[in-house]
Amino acid sequence: MEYRIKTEVCVIGAGHAGCEAALACARLGLDTTIFTMNVDSIAMMPCNPHIGGSSKGHLVREIDALGGEMGKNIDKTFIQSKMLNVSKGPAVHSLRAQADKAEYSKEMRRVLEGQEQLHIRQAEVTEILLEEAEASAASEDKLRDKALDRPEDTSASSEDKARNKSRDRSTDRSEDSIVERKGGKRVTGVRIVTGTVYECRAVIVCTGTYLNARCLVGECITETGPSGMQRSELLSASLESAGIPLRRFKTGTPARMDGRSLDYSKMTVQQGDPVVVPFSYSTDPAEVQIEQFPCYLTYTNEETHHIIRENIDRSPIYAGIIEGTGPRYCPSIEDKVVKFAEKTRHQVFIEPEGRGTNEVYVDGMSSSMPDDVQQRMYRTVPGLEHCEIIKNAYAIEYDCINANILKPTLEIKDIYGLFCAGQFNGSSGYEEAAAQGLIAGINAAMEFKGKEPLIIERSEGYIGVLIDDLVSKDNREPYRMMTSRAEYRLLLRQDNADLRLRRYGYRVGLITREQYEALCNKEEAIHKEIERLKRVKVGGSRPVQEFLAAKNSAELKTACSLAELLCRPELDYDALAGLDPDRPKYSRSVTEQVEIEIRYEGYIERQRRQVEQFEKLERRHIPEDIDYDEVKSLRIEARQKLKQYRPASIGQATRLSGVTPADVQVLLIYLEKFKK
């Protein structure tokens, strides 16, 4: 007799995706069990020691706006913080913080442990249990009984009225409308390595780089997960037998060194910002003004490159040992040397791994060269002449899916209740993983409650771009978020993630009413202040002219509004205080928006118009039951792609590779006729 345990949602993996997914589900009132190969690896950062950075910082802000945990966790555990690209426009400003890795992991574990209805289980999940969806009508009642079995919801915090409300609703089984579906399979539970079955209605697969992983250091291959962790060996077969095709991706990480062996005097020191901006909208900025740790910059040189070229045949990739596809945008030092042969040096950043350790991370020099080559190559870098390696650089290969089998909700098409997130979906990066984990968790909960799923549009957030790219495009390498992937980036700034997404967080129930009301007040304040600045005029009086002269700003010829003055590059909101004695007192978060909205009004307006065009096509929904064989003039290739991806909208169809604009025009005309 097998041992069975009842839960509602199972999350496989407790990395950055798994943690967000599990927290979202539990916070939305579902009994959730999170499985990890090792509880000491919860929210582990097996690669670089920072959170955020160009475009990834945006993701963290968005995760926070929606009610996720990553931003709060890094605010509690960072040791250096920097706003990148401040010399450029506001669209590309991006926050990056160096984490104390051990603390980050510990802190996240504390949060998971403190979460009601969230159970942590150290065990390898070996099998996902499915049943035919047709058969599920009969088991519907069984599922409901199962749901009722869960412990009474006693965790409702008093300050969280909104969440209470949604929880009340979720415990009301009569509202649990399970959408009737035709065909396909449905998740019923998972089996762990001991044979025990966890019965549930939703599974979120967040296996990261653990599935059938192998690590390579030159000729030395170990069958382990990241950082020597035990890999997961049996789940791949279960997934494949469920009809989920797997593929093999690869990624890599540089060496960790003993910081005492480095000569920092030969490097450029890189300090954090004097005034730190927190990631989370809930963090009090006063709390993050801590003493920071420096990073250091040094460079590779011709000698480094020479050693690499000499030994390139010993690199597992170039020797053909690695089968997986690696990320183009996060290349190993071997790749850089081969692909940018004309470059005489590459940047190397030395970053601390944490407060309580000497270990440092050698950013920019990930490698899978044999140990001896690594030793020699690193030692050519100024400051690293006597470096002692603690952990070798290595490449890791793992099983993952092509995310084009997913809906934009991150649920597998035709397997109801099976959601996927993170590196398992073919992405790379902690932030990308966390963002997907959060969305998968929210949507698993929404499906459970019979509510509208949460799909962020490309025009609403980097999260939308990330997920749309993953599910619509033919990604052949680990997908990394990049600023250039976001078409509407002037609107998707890191400074306005709350204005863009907080209402969604509120709608799904992860943001409280108080938080939501604070957002509404902020919006109103921004609006009112912009109006006021456009209205209030200053004349060319003597004090005004003197004031402007003092700021190196040209004299006024005629009266002009404060808004017009704000557009002068040499002036900003604070500088205008002297001309604006009656200004209301607003927080920096409000005046920052006011400044950006006024200064870049024309650009913002033009980008908004682009979004309108875009959304027009996004709103043209393609019926789920469309028969592409009926659409006569489609080319065969386009027809195959459309059948395979089943895009939800014309907009999504335009982004499928292999579908030309002419094909989309055909489709548009067909839909017109279809409508009539």
Add this chain to the structure above:
Amino acid sequence: MALPVKNTNEDTIAAAATAMTEAGIGIIRVSGPEAFSACDRIFRNAAGKRALLSYAANTIHFGHIVDPESPAEAAKQMNIVDEVMISVMKSPHSYTTEDTVEINSHGGVYVMNRILQLVLDQGVRLAEPGEFTKRAFFGGRIDLAEAEAVMDMISSQNEFAMKTAARQMTGEVSSKICSLRERVLHELAFIEAAIDDPENYDTESYPEILHTAVAGLIEEMDALLLYADDSRIIKEGVRTAIIGRPNAGKSSLMNYLVGSERAIVTEIAGTTRDTLEESVRIGGALLHLTDTAGIRETEDIVEQIGVGRARQAIEDADLVIFVIDASLPLSAEEKEIAEAMEKALHRGAKGIVLLNKSDLVKSELALRETEKEAMDLFHANKNSKISSPLFLSASLLTGSGMGLLKEEILRLFHVGELKERNEPYLVSRRHAEAVSNARRSLDLVRQSIEAGLSEDFYSIDLMNCYAELGKILGEQVEDDLAEEIFSKFCLGK
């Protein structure tokens, strides 16, 4: 793996591909999955055998079209309808990208109709107007600009338009726009790369580089736009309003122009005081002439209607010809007409003031006087080249000066230059609009650079520019574009 692009329309269509007239040769085109089998049933080779299905792709064969239903056929004797050459094109290597058969028959309405009917009897449907082109577009064989050109070609009304359409069809406009668009894309790509990989892309001197590139693009777009209006007007025909006070010689001018050339369209219903419309060809240009009733204020209801129409004609005109009786002093009505004409000139129309009845004017000096007076009617913007009309003296009675009038009309619309210029033309209003929007976006990029903004701001307007150019090529999916274009083809009838 790339699959061959194959079109999969279910039904097979046929139509006469050449005019059904008493010409020397006429072509019936059959396209679709059943094209071969349908034609096979009605075609016999020189030896009298059914052989079409055995022909290799892209070959042409001699044989006969027969009526398979006729009693003679039943008796194994050929009932020959016509002697033909038949070309066989296999999908996707045909105009429509479908299996296509073209039957080159002896022209003539009867023969062509008979062959077409035989084809239709085989379960083939009569093609709708433009349907072959539509299939070519949907089959990915031609882009939108080319499809539009084919449509223009079919409906082109004169030599210039035909030539332009032909040029566009070979993709000249497309390739010009493509090259502009690629250069915009190149800049966009650089900016995107630089934003993501600041280590490997130096943007220090980039604003200057981009400024130069943008200036070059703007110059080329300006060149495209320079003749765009004229090209379009010449293609569609010059809407010409003839105005002037009664008896100034409007009708004589009309008769002169029409009489000397073959009228294409004849009188449109109306009263004698209504506007009269005629289309004539002068040199390489088509003129749609409107003779107006004059614009004098009047109590007469019928005349009032005429006045309203005259004003409308002036408002719509590409060319206004103002006929003045040079032998009489100018009146208040002439002043009024000049005002209306000036408005038209301001919005870009061209104008000619024709001082008629020069033969009745006593002296050259008197004629100069009248001309000066007429010039004074147009007081505004004498310096502006655009809004000043051209003054010509002539006599419709003797014909003196009339040759010059025709020359000047052609010159005003750059007909000669347009014919000689070897650059592609933007004859479509849609294309010109897109290029001018694209140009405006580039102007904004230039402003951003000059304002010292960083490169991430440039990309918004570069993207708009790229999208506008894409509209011409059909590379930019627009909600209602295909509808708009093919509606002219009577799509979905």
